[in-house]
Amino acid sequence: MKGLRETSWRDWLIALLLFCGSFAALAVAQRDQGVMRDEGTYFDAAERYWGWFEELGDNIAMGSFGKSFEAKNLKHHWSFNNEHPVLIKVLFAFSWRAFHRCDCNTRARGFHPRRYKAAHNSLGLMSEISAFRLPGWLLTALAVSLIFLFGVRVENRLAGFAAALLYITMPRTFFHGQLACFDSGITTLWILVVYGYLYALERARWGIITAIFFGLALAAKHNAWFIPFLLLIHYAVVVWPDLSFRPFRLPRIPLVFIAMAILGPLVFWAHWPWLWFEPIKHVGNYFGFHLHHSFYNMEYLGQNWGLPPLPIGFPFGMTLFTAPTVLLVLMFGGFWVYARKPVTAFWRRLKQLRPEPYDDPFRYPAKRSWLRPGKGLNPRLGTLFALNAIFPLVLIAFPSTPIFGGTKHFMPAYPFFALLAGVALSRLCASVAALPSVGPWRSKALGLALAVAVALPGALNTLFTHPFGLSQYNALAGGPAGGADLGLNRQFWGYAPRQLLPWVNETFPERANVYFHDTNHSSYGAYIRAGLLRDDIRYAGMELGAIRASSHAMVIHELHFAKYDYWIWDAYGSPTPSRVLTLDGVPLVTVYERNKNAAVRGKRP
Numbered sequence: 001m002k003g004l005r006e007t008s009w010r011d012w013l014i015a016l017l018l019f020c021g022s023f024a025a026l027a028v029a030q031r032d033q034g035v036m037r038d039e040g041t042y043f044d045a046a047e048r049y050w051g052w053f054e055e056l057g058d059n060i061a062m063g064s065f066g067k068s069f070e071a072k073n074l075k076h077h078w079s080f081n082n083e084h085p086v087l088i089k090v091l092f093a094f095s096w097r098a099f100h101r102c103d104c105n106t107r108a109r110g111f112h113p114r115r116y117k118a119a120h121n122s123l124g125l126m127s128e129i130s131a132f133r134l135p136g137w138l139l140t141a142l143a144v145s146l147i148f149l150f151g152v153r154v155e156n157r158l159a160g161f162a163a164a165l166l167y168i169t170m171p172r173t174f175f176h177g178q179l180a181c182f183d184s185g186i187t188t189l190w191i192l193v194v195y196g197y198l199y200a201l202e203r204a205r206w207g208i209i210t211a212i213f214f215g216l217a218l219a220a221k222h223n224a225w226f227i228p229f230l231l232l233i234h235y236a237v238v239v240w241p242d243l244s245f246r247p248f249r250l251p252r253i254p255l256v257f258i259a260m261a262i263l264g265p266l267v268f269w270a271h272w273p274w275l276w277f278e279p280i281k282h283v284g285n286y287f288g289f290h291l292h293h294s295f296y297n298m299e300y301l302g303q304n305w306g307l308p309p310l311p312i313g314f315p316f317g318m319t320l321f322t323a324p325t326v327l328l329v330l331m332f333g334g335f336w337v338y339a340r341k342p343v344t345a346f347w348r349r350l351k352q353l354r355p356e357p358y359d360d361p362f363r364y365p366a367k368r369s370w371l372r373p374g375k376g377l378n379p380r381l382g383t384l385f386a387l388n389a390i391f392p393l394v395l396i397a398f399p400s401t402p403i404f405g406g407t408k409h410f411m412p413a414y415p416f417f418a419l420l421a422g423v424a425l426s427r428l429c430a431s432v433a434a435l436p437s438v439g440p441w442r443s444k445a446l447g448l449a450l451a452v453a454v455a456l457p458g459a460l461n462t463l464f465t466h467p468f469g470l471s472q473y474n475a476l477a478g479g480p481a482g483g484a485d486l487g488l489n490r491q492f493w494g495y496a497p498r499q500l501l502p503w504v505n506e507t508f509p510e511r512a513n514v515y516f517h518d519t520n521h522s523s524y525g526a527y528i529r530a531g532l533l534r535d536d537i538r539y540a541g542m543e544l545g546a547i548r549a550s551s552h553a554m555v556i557h558e559l560h561f562a563k564y565d566y567w568i569w570d571a572y573g574s575p576t577p578s579r580v581l582t583l584d585g586v587p588l589v590t591v592y593e594r595n596k597n598a599a600v601r602g603k604r605p
Contacts (some may be wrong), residue, residue, distance in 0.1 A: 005155075008526060011149060030129075034497065036495045039179055046096055049077060050079065050097050074277055092133075099122060099126050101131075137177065146195055147418055159419075166327050173187075183411050189217035193213045193217050194227075204325050218267065222286075293402035300317070300487070303487065304560045315393040323417065325460075327421050331420045334385070338381060338386070389416035393413055471496075481584045488555055514552045572593075
């Protein structure tokens, strides 16, 4: 396809360095990161799934291969957390099995789901939490490299480099990239599908490769089902000039869409043993769960939203207040780079002015076929980037969309934000380089300096708010304190108490019965097993009964959690906290200790 550049070995070397740097940064940073509620669930799921693979190996050794594929056996191992595909959780399982090190004593073994052999060896290179998370670092680092290569293809090396830095230094991207969750993974696979699709418009084999990428994306998370519709819209725009009515000639259906329609669902089915028996029932349950998803509580502009619809402006407002401002400015510049000529042409036609002449590299038609449907046509990169940058936000803005948590559900837009910003920066540097006083070396040095400079605000914001990435807000919001004043969601997922665990281990008495609030039992067990929490400290349970039975209690602050402070004050007979965890003066977690001399002592169970 004309206008797209080829990559060189230098580009692949830079991509590798970006991959390694991103992977290392995420691996180091996550050591202080709390365990999210979803992570605890996925840890349990991964261990259960590993049990099937271990049993499969035993059955093969005993000559009873088919036993592992019986419906009873599949149900036993794969029924847990069956509302989500399992590709990324299986990666968690293999990573955990290979690399984990148990830092706890034998008493903590009861916290394992125990769906695998009791005795097993591993390399012991990292904690269990880190071992589960490692695939997330790999996938996020892969996205950084892909963004760089994509930028090289559509513009130049500077655009790709700037886009890659802007992406990994987005605070919310960096936060989610540390975790054993799906959001970074589906973002990587989304851009991989789009990257492959662009190749597939002119190279036949990439139609098959892209279809496999699409199947892997479906195997990662349910929002991948929307990708083909966006690509179909883009393809219609690309081939519109090639459409003929006299004589009537429709554009060819590309191989990439045929392959995606066949191979995508096939890969989706093949990767998931839960679908190997009663597939119609289980696929129906899968779609039904996500079409009628439970609603999260989300604070936005001072109001708690527990039932739909969310305000239409929620995803756009959260983007405005969390993405680095310089990225947003450059992104709009990138939109203008691609929109300037069509907008100017439309305006001149509207004013009945003569259109501006310009050299059209796509003026002459090339030989096309259903194998190479875009050969010689304008790739309409601006349309491709705009669709993928805007749609994830628009999807969340629909009134019928269930209320989800924070920015993670429209993360697939972020790589395209970064690519648009990278293109804008490249064009800006090209304009400066055209000045007579600027030579080629100065131009390259300027481009490198600007790429680093525009990524610096996001990097600093990430550094200053780590490890509380969901409490991060940018300069437009006024930082974490400004976000709290605006009534923006302070946090969710119950991960913040991780920073209090050293203090808990040091000060809480033996066998303290602790109400951990929004930190679920799976996350608590992960802390025990990783040696981050004393194994004699007990998990009191949930809600009011657990508070009354507890000796210590935590409140993880969100707007809809306000009642828990009052419950604890009433049960403990005092509103005075023992410790308050803050970020820039914003309370994140408050810890209470039961007062033995409280007037309500007689009310204790």
